[in-house]
Every structure is written in C-alpha cells, then in structure tokens.
C-alpha cells in the first residue's frame with residue numbers, strides 16, 4: 652500500500668523541475684495526480700509517462716481558470732486531498748532594477764496563483780473535513796535575497812498566507828493543513844537559467860556559484876510526499892527548509908574585500 656494510496660493530488664507547475672518530481676513521487680506512492688501547468692505540450696507528454704497522472708492546462712494567474720479547473724477535477728475525481736502550489740517564475744533583478752512589469756509578473760504567478768489556488772480549494776477541503784495544502788516558497792523568504800527582489804517578496808507573501816490558512820483551519824476545525832516548503836538551490840531548469848544569467852552578467856561570480864550546495868528535485872519530492880500523507884497529520888503552519896544549513900550558516904550580504 653502506497654503512502655498516499657487513494658488520495659487525489661493537484662500539483663501546479665508540474666511540467667518541470669520540483670512540480671514534476673513531486674508529481675512522480677506522489678503517483679508512485681498511490682495518489683491520483685492531476686498535473687497542471689501553463690506549458691501544455693511539455694506537461695501532457697510528461698504526464699503520459701506517469702501511471703496514475705493526468706495533465707490539465709492551467710494558467711495560475713487567472714482566478715476564473717482556477718474555478719473551472721477545480722470544478723473539472725472534483726467532477727472527475729469527487730475530491731481533492733492535496734494541493735501543491737508550485738508554479739513560479741523568477742526575475743534576476745535588485746530593487747532598483749525591478750520594473751513594474753517584472754514585479755507584477757512574478758507576483759501574478761507566485762502570489763496571486765497561490766492565493767487563487769488556496770482560496771478555491773478551501774471550500775472543497777472544508778466540505779471533506781480534510782486536506783493538505785503545500786505551498787512552494789524559498790529560503791529567499793527567510794533570509795531575503797537582494798538579487799531576486801520581487802521573487803523574495805512574493806515568497807514571503809506565500810509564507811504568510813500559508814500560516815494564516817493554517818491558523819484559520821485550526822481555529823475553525825476545518826481539518827485542513829497548510830504548510831510551506833523553503834528550498835535553497837535545487838537542480839531544475841529554473842536554477843540552470845538563473846545560473847546562466849549570472850555567469851553571463853558577472854563571470855567573476857561563476858567560481859563562487861559553483862561552490863554553493865545544490866539539492867536534487869527528489870529531495871523536495873520526498874518532503875512533499877510526507878506533507879501530503881497522513882504521516883504529517885500533526886504538522887500545520889510549518890515553514891520547512893530544505894537547505895543543508897544554508898539559512899543557518901550563510902551570510903546573505905556579500906562585502907567587497
């Protein structure tokens with residue numbers, strides 16, 4: 652018997668990286684996984700190779716699209732036990748370099764997308780009296796991250812939303828758990844793209860970058876599986892880091908020497 656046998660899990664940002672690895676892990680442990688992403692071509696082709704998974708195209712920035720999507724999932728499966736809000740984008744820019752368009756784009760996917768997902772899955776999970784919401788944050792929401800200013804702000808908003816939902820649920824006996832995951836650098840297309848941009852813009856930074864710890868998408872998928880399963884039934888409102896001590900030991904402020 653799988654660790655999430657019989658559960659219905661929705662994962663956004665499932666066509667790549669951490670959402671994809673988590674979808675695979677959940678499906679391997681017995682969940683029916685609904686993989687959602689804006690990238691339909693990649694998402695549907697990957698979902699075909701995952702037994703127990705199905706793909707739906709979703710642009711998480713559109714509230715009405717969320718409603719249509721969740722209605723379709725409940726019509727098909729009858730319930731939603733797990734929602735992992737994983738879709739995200741990043742812009743490499745300090746506060747002074749961040750344009751209004753970049754600020755809004757990062758928040759549209761991260762902050763708004765997570766808000767809409769949580770808001771519209773709540774009535775479904777409330778009616779069931781159970782559910783696990785897993786929101787993808789970052790160590791950037793704990794330490795700050797001057798080079799990805801809008802991204803860090805968005806992740807901090809998601810962190811606060813997570814705790815508010817968890818407290819609301821506990822106060823009202825909804826039976827819903829809501830936790831956030833805070834990875835440091837994980838080997839995904841998003842990180843590869845960021846590293847490429849850093850190397851191009853600042854070749855001197857490349858040597859230092861190569862020394863930084865990088866985890867694997869499966870490291871995140873293991874934690875997602877735990878939070879999705881009943882093994883984590885006492886964990887609610889937690890901000891769980893996957894960073895191999897980065898938030899404990901690493902200074903964020905680099906000084907010229």
Ligand SMILES: NC(=O)c1ccc[n+]([C@@H]2O[C@H](COP(=O)([O-])OP(=O)(O)OC[C@H]3O[C@@H](n4cnc5c(N)ncnc54)[C@H](O)[C@@H]3O)[C@@H](O)[C@H]2O)c1
Nearest residue numbers: 664666667668669688689710711738739789836837839841
């Ligand atoms: N990789 C890391 O080092 C790292 C570290 C901390 C947190 N994270 C977070 O983990 C999550 C996944 O990141 P990743 O590294 O797997 O990135 P990724 O770029 O590999 O995957 C992100 C996915 O989100 C999808 N997406 C983008 N905009 C969307 C939209 N409007 N609607 C639906 N889907 C959309 C993309 O199509 C893509 O499939 C993000 O929220 C990211 O901020 C990543």
